[in-house]
Amino acid sequence: MGKFLCKCKNEIKVSGAIPNPIEWLFISDTEYDGYTNPIEPDELYSKMNSFLKCDLCGRLWVFWGGYDNKPTLYMPESY
């Protein structure tokens, strides 16, 4: 999966530039709490999941189960 089209037709690049300017990494607070100093960056990186943010519409493509699984799509909503 190198790239795909967002629902707004914008191209979402999964791979390419390193670091990927539209990729965000995250880890649960519970899992992060299990770490003690010093934190090994590569080990922490391996535990994180990613989401890609469409820079046109703001939708988030969240890969809860890694890039081998289908993402969950979140769309901004005004409140």
Ligand SMILES: [Zn+2]
């Ligand atoms: Zn979009």
